[in-house]
Amino acid sequence: MRPGVRPLAGLAALAGLLLAPALALAGDPIMPLSSVHGGMDCTGYSVIAGTDIAGFDVHVISVVAGAGTAQPGILVRASGPAVDATGLGAGFSGSPIYCPDDQGVRRVIGAVSQSVGQYGNTVALATPIEAILGEPVVPPRSARGDPALLRSARPLGEPLVVGGVSPAVAAPFQRAAARAGRVLYVVPTAPVPGFGIQPLRPGSAVSTGLSSGDVYAGAIGTVAYTDGPNVWAFGHPLDAAGRRLLLLQDAYVYSVIDNPISTDAVPGTYKLAAPGHDLGTVTGDGLSAVTGRIGALPPSFPLRVRARSLDTGEVVTLNSRLADESSVGLPTGSSSLSLVAPMAVDQAAATVLHSSPARQSGAVCLSIRVAGLAKAMGFCNSYVATGAPSSTSSEAAVEQLLTSDLGQALQSLDDFQFGVPRIKSVQVSLTLAAGLRQGIMLGARALGVGRPGRRLRLALTLQHPYGNRERRIETVRVPRGLPRGRYVLSLTGTPEDSASSPGTSTVTIDLSGGSGGGGSTGQGPRSLAAVADAIAAIHRYDGVRGRFVRTGPAVAAARALAAAAPRPRPQRRRPARSPGGGAQGRLFRDPGLRISGTARLPVTVR
Known part of the structure; x- marks a missing residue:
């Protein structure tokens, strides 16, 4: 821990209770926005490294009224040893701010949520706690309106964090995320050994997980408030998709990566962190917070990817568990499977070959077991292709081809709207070899x-x-x-296969947060049998x-x-x-x- 960084105190010492919020089953006291004003000196809490919650100074500059129906915000400046070197950035969203009231009682006024584009990232907007908890927010009469400031503000958009894959494998997925206006970071390893289950309390690092296991993906933020098993985090939406069924996880922070300038191309300061243990279910994705509940886990299914080298006989197996949101209608328009499965396949291929040669041969078999179907959905295809990784894709041609076929199959499943496909398991088997067989x-x-x-x-x-x-x-x-x-x-x-052939372009992953979903057009398959037929038709x-x-x-x-013989007049004929x-x-x-x-x-x- 850095000198001067204040840890979150426990319930054992009265001094700790005065300095930092503790885990309170009934929820910590809150301060209405009408009592918040410029000039208040407060304390914010967030994890800077590891799992220890650190405090930092927060000065309230003013309350900013929203224009029209926009909610107001609290303009704050952060300082202190914990944040002076880096400022605030992605991963800090949800960091709770505690201020003393007139009687000296420390109350939650809100949580850090938005950047205002200031150099150094020490000035930010906080979402009022009443909005986070879903209570009506009425800005005080003294609040000044600043529509220009609110238009320039943007959420400290939590990057998608993926682990268990190499940077080279993640590169095409990072480009897909960038096209959708999202940032995707690669965490080199899983959390350090000895990383135990962490209680989720105000200031804790938290993850909304798409998957866990060998290949994991999620978004890292901070817990803003807890009330018994209920958790509020981020202070802004993940995708603003409404009802969710994702994994609620603790997280481990490696470090805060300093970048004082934030642009569309360069996202600015962020926490390099990894999802940890599955603790419960993310149940909501609202405009002012992501909500969840500790306890029961969401519906999920196993993903197993097995790759074998035809050259050496080496076998690589990756096992993950994916959150299944099909029962709530795939709120973002695509499933976690459509992101994690292609990524796991690419990683298994790269690992078993220890390279990505331009000339490759291989085969893939996909098997999806769904409740209600006696036979598994799936297809098998072989590939022989030449095509080296390029400036637009780090995948060799064979990897592009099999990823494209896999993406087409998963899109057929995502497009099904006439029921809830309860996935029991997904298996992908690969055989790969260097050279053209x-x-x-x-x-x-x-x-x-x-x-x-x-x-x-x-x-x-x-x-x-x-x-x-x-x-x-x-x-x-x-x-x-x-x-x-x-x-x-x-x-x-x-x-020989060609990666430029129709229907064989690299799969496009929908990371648009709902803007790129299939929509309720009714044009997709109308039965699980039709889905199975569409997937089987991918076989060549x-x-x-x-x-x-x-x-x-x-x-x-x-x-x-x-x-x-004389030619007759043209007629429609066989x-x-x-x-x-x-x-x-x-x-x-x-x-x-x-x-x-x-x-x-x-x-x-x-």
Whole structure:
């Protein structure tokens, strides 16, 4: 603890009670806004490092009346050893301010909540305690109106804090957050060993958690007020989304990161902190506070991501538990799963490969178990692609592709509005390898004659990228009922994937706080079975297709006659089919090798 930083005293000493707020089951006394005035010298409380609550001096400059329906605020200046070096910033929101009344009783007047853009971040607006507790707020007649100041003020927007991922993995998600007007920070490690469960009391660090476990995400703020198990925090909204079902967690503060200038691009001073233990449920996200209750946890489900390296056999498994807000209609328009799952997948991929090579091969299988469906929703896809991380994405092409497919599946689930999908578990399985596990067809020949309904062996010549040629035997089934004669078997493999192909752009994570949600358009799937079908449709066949095309003198004559005939007036009709031809069908695939390219070979059917 820094010299001069005053810790929050306990209930044991009378002096401590006079200096700092203690945990009071009945709630600490409050001061109405009508009694707050400029010139008051008070004390604010917040965690500066670790879990100890420190005090700092707060001088009330004035009460600022809101214009129109805007609520008033309390303009304050903070000082003292705890904040002189950094000022106030994100993470301080909710820091309670205690002032003595005329009888010397220390009362809560409000909580730090908004920056006014002052260099050094020592001047801020506080939300009156009456607004935080949901009571009507009537500004006193002496309060001065300053609409310009209130327009320039902005909440000390609590950054989304993610842990269990590397900075490189978090980079595309940070850009997505920035596009949505949010800030996302990466915490290098989980809280230090020995970090025990912390009681939530005024001044404590608190987290509204989307997830906990190996990959965790949440927003860090400060407890403004407690009354028994009930908790009020932040002094401003998280997303202003109303009813919530998130994890109420304690938090550990590593340090306050000093940045005296706050802009849209550079968010200013903030607390580098990590969510801790699950203590209860965040139940509300109002205009003046985030509220919660200690005790029962919100609905949640496990997320398990397992990645295996095809090169080394190494296996990485990440387990997290995600808050499930589907029963309250996904208040922000997207689920915690849509943020945490792609991030966990990217982290598992980077960990198992120990790198992000430009040329990669891999596969992903998604399984979502939902109550009411006997079979799990999901899909499996394979990927072979070239594409290095760039200035716009730190993901290699394969990682972009699988993240995009995963995001598309989760969006289908988020779009479901005709019921409450109770998710039981989500599992993602990955297999990854450096290099292109691909064989390009150079030629093929039939080994014998074909017989309708029977299998025909083919000899293929494949070229491995940057490697050797391979000769292998594959079998195809000759269509039953195919007439005898001579044919050309046309083989078409699956090309290398492209991250720029339609439908394969990097997933966009909705961090807009409700402004970017799907909305109640009624255009989404109307049953869980339809959701399952939409997710299953993400699967792409990655094998070899082919068709038998009839050849010979009679076929050539028929084609020439058709070409010489006069063309009738254009009419809507079915496309003509080549004599002896047919639609391409799935012939064979190798789950361990992407066979690409084309080949044509003569086949005799008897």
